[in-house]
C-alpha cells in the first residue's frame with residue numbers, strides 16, 4: 031500500500047466518527063489515545079479508544095469484554111445454590127445486592143416467599159451493600175479528579191460496613207447468604223447496635239466528603255457542566271440508577287417496583303438532581319448514601335421476629351417457567367431473567383446489569399470534551415467492570 | 421474560580437484527620453502523639469487482624485462425623501473437594517443389635533487454590549462434619565501445598581469458634597460445635 | 600566577612616560536596632516528613648514504619664530498589680534525548696541551590712541578581728520535561744510534556760511578578776540583601792521583629808505560593824503528571840534510576856522553592872529580635888532556614904493532599920485572568936507605597 035492511499039484511508043476512517051478502534055499512529059490532524067485497558071481511571075480493564083484533536087476528544091468508544099467471565103453460560107451448568115456464588119462476583123462492591131434479584135426470581139418460579147424476618151434482614155444487608163458500594167464511589171471520584179485523600183477515607187469507612195456484612199454473612203465481599211426461601215442464618219447478638227454506630231460513622235464520612243469535595247470549588251469547577259446527559263438522552267440510552275436520577279428523572283425501583291422487600295414499610299425519599307452533569311451524579315449518590323444510612327437505622331428498629339427460612343425442600347428443583355425480577359442495585363437496575371425447565375439448575379439466565387447500559391452513553395457524552403473530562407465522566411458514570419462484562 | 425470557604429473547609433478536614441491520627445488520646449494525654457493507636461490500619465505482621473467469628477477463613481473437618489456421603493463434594497461449584505472412602509463393619513450401637521456398616525474416609529482433600537469460599541459445602545453437610553474457622557494464615561509458596569488433606573483439615577478444628585447467639589426475635593437454634 | 604579563607608579549589612570542592620549531600624537529604628526530608636508521614640496521618644494511616652526508626656529509611660530503601668531496576672528505553676524513543684531529560688531537570692534543581700542562603704556567609708554563590716537567577720534556572724526544568732515527554736514516544740507522555748510546558752510558562756509570569764513586589768520593597772535583587780532588608784526593616788516604625796515581607800507583601804506571598812505549587816506540579820496543578828488521567832504524564836516511560844532522578848528533582852525543587860519563599864517572605868535565616876554575631880548566625884542560620892522551609896513545605900503538601908486537580912484550561916484561565924492582574928496590582932501598590940512612605 032502506498033503512502034497516499036494509506037492517508038486516504040485514514041482520512042476516510044477519521045471521517046467516520048467511531049473509528050477509533052484502528053490505532054493510527056501518525057495521523058495528520060488527530061491521534062488515537064487508548065485509555066485502558068490498563069489505566070487507573072477505568073478501575074478494571076475497560077478500554078476507551080478516544081480520537082483526540084489536541085486534548086479534545088472527537089470520538090470515543092468503550093471497548094469491553096476484557097473481563098468477560100461467561101457467568102450467564104456458567105449458570106446453566108450449575109444448580110441454583112451454586113449460581114449465587116457466581117452472581118456474587120458480578121458487581122463485586124455490592125455483592126449482596128446481586129444475589130437478591132436472582133433469588134427472588136427463583137422464589138417466584140417456585141411460588142415460595144421468604145418469611146418477613148428474612149425479607150427484612152435482606153433489605154438491611156441490601157442497603158448495607160449499597161452503602162459499601164457507593165461510599166467507595168464517593169472517594170474514588172476524588173481520585174479521578176486528582177484528590178488523593180478522599181479515597182482513603184472511603185476505604186477506611188467502607189471497611190466498617192464490610193465488617194458488619196462479614197459479621198452476619200461470613201464474607202466481606204462475597205456473602206453468598208441468600209437462599210431460596212430465606213436466608214442462610216440469622217443475625218448474631220449485638221449486631222444491631224454495632225451497625226447503628228457504624229451508620230453514625232458513615233454519616234460523618236458523608237459530611238467529610240461534602241466538605242472535601244462537594245463544597246470544594248475546584249471540584250465543582252471540574253464537575254459542573256461536564257458530561258451533561260439530558261433526561262431524554264438518559265432514557266434513550268437506558269441509563270438507570272443514580273445516573274438517571276441525576277438527570278432529573280424520579281425513578282427508583284425500590285419504590286416503583288418493590289419485589290417484596292421491606293422498602294415500602296419505612297420512610298425514605300428518592301433524591302434527584304435536575305442538572306444531569308457529573309456533579310449532579312456525585313451529589314445524588316452522596317445523598318443516597320446518607321439516605322441509605324437512615325434507612326438502615328429505621329430497618330434495624332423494626333426487624334420482625336420469626337423464622338428466617340420458608341419451607342423449601344432440601345434439594346431445590348425449580349418448576350418450569352420464566353421470571354424476570356429486577357431491583358434497584360447500587361449501580362442501577364439489575365435484573366435476572368431466569369428460565370427454568372424444572373431441573374436442578376436454570377436453563378438460561380440473562381443478566382441485565384446496570385453498568386453495561388450506563389457505559390453505552392459514553393460515545394455520545396464524550397464528544398467534544400477534554401481528556402481530563404473523560405476521566406471525570408467515566409468516574410461519575412460509575413461502572414464496575416465485573417458488572418459490564420460479567 | 422476558587423473562593424475561599426470550600427477550599428478552607430477541605431484543608432480543615434485533612435488537618436483534623438491528621439490530628440486525630442496523631443493525637444488520639446483524650447484529656448491531658450492529648451499532647452502525646454500515638455499514631456499507632458490513632459491509625460485505623462492494622463500493622464499486619466506485628467498485630468493480627470481479628471476477623472468476625474463467622475468469617476469464612478478456612479474449612480475445618482470433624483472427621484468422626486463425616487460419612488463420606490459426597491454431598492459436599494457434589495455441591496461444590498468448582499468441584500474442589502476430593503473424597504474417597506470405604507465401608508467397614510462397626511460393632512453394634514446397642515448390645516445385641518446388628519453390626520453396622522459405616523463409611524470411613526480414606527481421603528478428604530480440599531484444594532484451596534480452587535475454593536471460592538462460598539460455604540456451600542459447609543451448608544449442605546448433613547452430619548455436621550464441616551465448619552468454618554476465621555483463620556486466614558495458610559498461604560503457601562507452592563500452589564500444590566494449598567491442597568489440605570484430612571489431617572490438616574482436622575487440625576483446623578481446634579480453631580473453630582462457638583456459634584454465636586442470635587439477636588432477639590430469632591427462632592433459630594444455636595448449634596453446637598462438636599469438640 | 601568570611602569564616603575561612605580557603606583557596607578557590609578547596610572552597611569549590613567543599614561546596615560541591617555539600618551540594619551533593621544537601622539536595623538528596625532535602626528531598627529525603629520532604630518525602631519522609633510530608634509524602635510519607637503527613638499524608639499517612641491525614642488519611643488515618645501510619646505510613647512506612649518498618650524501615651529504620653519510624654520508617655525513616657524507607658526512601659533510602661526505595662532509592663536502592665530503583666537503582667536495581669532495569670533501565671528501559673521504549674523501542675521508539677529518541678534515546679539520547681530520553682536519557683538526557685532527567686539530567687536536565689535535575690540540573691535545574693541543582694542550579695537553584697546555588698543562590699539559596701542559609702546564613703550570612705553560608706551560601707554557595709552570593710549573586711547580585713540572585714532572584715533573577717533563581718527564576719531563570721527554575722524554568723530550565725520545562726525543557727527537561729518537554730524533552731522527556733517528546734522523547735518517550737508515548738502519547739500520554741507527550742500530552743503530559745505539552746501540558747507541563749503550557750503550565751510552567753503560564754505560571755512563571757505570576758511567580759516573577761509576585762517576586763517583583765518583594766524586590767521593589769527590598770530595593771535589591773540579591774537574596775542576602777532581601778534577608779538583610781527584612782531583618783532591619785520596620786513596619787510603620789515598629790521594628791522589633793524586623794519586617795518579614797509576608798506581613799507587608801501578603802498578596803505577593805499568596806500568589807507566589809500558588810504559582811510555586813504550579814511550578815512544582817503539585818495538586819491542584821498537577822496535570823502534567825495527573826496519575827489518574829495521564830498515568831504519570833511525562834515520566835510514564837521512565838524506570839529505575841532515571842525515574843529516581845525525576846523524583847529527586849521534584850522534591851529537591853519543592854525544597855528549593857520553599858527556601859526561596861522562606862528567604863523572601865519569612866526573613867530567611869534571620870531570627871527575629873535576636874541580635875548576634877554573623878558567625879553564630881552562620882551556625883544557627885541553616886537550622887532557622889530549615890524550620891521556615893518545613894513550615895512552607897507543610898502548606899505546599901497540605902494543599903497537595905487535600906485538593907482535586909484543576910483542568911488544563913481552567914488552570915490557564917486562572918493564571919491569566921486572576922493571578923497576573925493581581926500580581927500587577929500588587930506591584931503598583933507596592934510602588935505607590937514605596938514612593939509615599
Ligand code: SF4
Nearest residue numbers: 496535536538539541
Ligand atoms: S467453600 Fe470451597 S470447597 Fe466448599 S463448596 Fe465452596 S468452593 Fe467448594
Ligand code: SF4
Nearest residue numbers: 486487489490492545
Ligand atoms: S457432606 Fe459432610 S458428611 Fe458428607 S462427605 Fe461432606 S463432610 Fe462428609
